[in-house]
Amino acid sequence: MVAEARPVADIAVRGKLTADAPLAPLVWFKSGGAADWLFEPKDADDLCDFLAALDPVVPVMALGLGSNLIVRDGGVPGVVVRLGKAFAQVERLDATSLRCGGGASGILVSSTARDAGIGGLEFLRSIPGTVGGFVRMNGGAYGREVKDILVEADIVLRNGARQTLALSALGFTYRHSTLPEGAVVVSATFRGHPEAPETVQAEMDRIATAREASQPLRSKTGGSTFKNPDGEKAWALVDRAGCRGLMLGGAQVSEKHTNFLINTGDATSADIEALGEEVRKRVKQDSGISLEWEIQRVGRRVEGGAA
Incomplete structure (x- = not known):
């Protein structure tokens, strides 16, 4: 009933x-x-x-x-x-698989995989999010995506019913899934391959070093702003359009990585979103390419705001 x-x-x-x-x-x-x-x-x-x-x-x-x-x-x-701590558990299922709570971070998942001698999940170390978001957006980095490691996801539908979806049911494409609107991912099973823990750690260290060198990790940012168009890199298109360091209100295009937007201290969300739209406009004018947002934008605009 x-x-x-x-x-x-x-x-x-x-x-x-x-x-x-x-x-x-x-x-x-x-x-x-x-x-x-x-x-x-x-x-x-x-x-x-x-x-x-x-x-x-x-x-x-x-x-x-x-x-x-x-x-x-x-x-x-x-x-x-x-989802809080109750959803942040990661457990080993067998020699190559982990069941990961929807609130578990990429660092926790990749570290648990390392300790279990499981390779192939190292890229999650570089994605600043949780398992639920990884599944919804088919998160990826450094040549790997969630679709490459997902076995199944346990979700709670908007009506409160529970359901387990296999990889084939999630309709993964680049940074997109067909997860139902309002559904919440409560856990996911990932599968890698047997690997020596020291080899896994070395790959995690390589990824961490690469991120530190190229991304503004200590800034108030939202990660990669735009999806990479086919055959192109979003950061290169933004840079070519002359947007490196571009500012609007308290928001700025990162000078370190031009596919990152930064809150320099007092930016409103309207500043950040409007800056992103200005970048999209300039890239379109320069290259004819329409960049698509990768960052999710949610909620109500304030009437009269910059966005």
Whole structure:
């Protein structure tokens, strides 16, 4: 029997449910408004029960580390679901496979794989996010993508039902999946190959060194801003269009890596998004190529804002 939909405030939870919750502290850009509601479930059953009771018209969005995200200044309508420590566990299933909670970081997954003598997951070390986001966006770096290692993903649908999706059911393409709207990834199974731990560590060290040398890791940023067009590198197109160091309000195109936008200190989300659109316009004028956003932009614009 389906539970009757109730207002958010009337739903009993075992986790933490917060109204008008600021999201800027939770995202890498450190900008943006509040969530109407922020739900941090105690476990998967708590999440299922909450979504089953939630009015179907209320939008739901999952939030990981907030590294690939612009939260607009007017905040996010509906419910933002954030998976905590209960969803950050990683366990070895067999000689080459790990089951990883949706809230587990790429560093934790790759380190656990190393300790288990599993190779092929090292690239996750370089992606500043969680397993749930990796699956939703087919995250990738250094020549590898989640579609290369995923066996299956356990999800909670918007109606509270649980489902296990095999790799073939996720429709992975470049930085995209067909994961249902409002679904939350609670775990995923990844498979690599047998490898000596010291070899895995060496590859992780190589990746970490490469990132440190080329990316503005200590800035308030959102990672790679635009997808690489076929046969092109987004950073090179941005650079060629003369956008290196370009500023709008408190937002700037990184001088270290031109596919990164930076909050220099007081940027609004409108500044950051408008700068991205200005870059897209200049690249289109220069090369005829329309860059596609890789960073997800969510929430309400503030009336009269730059974006």
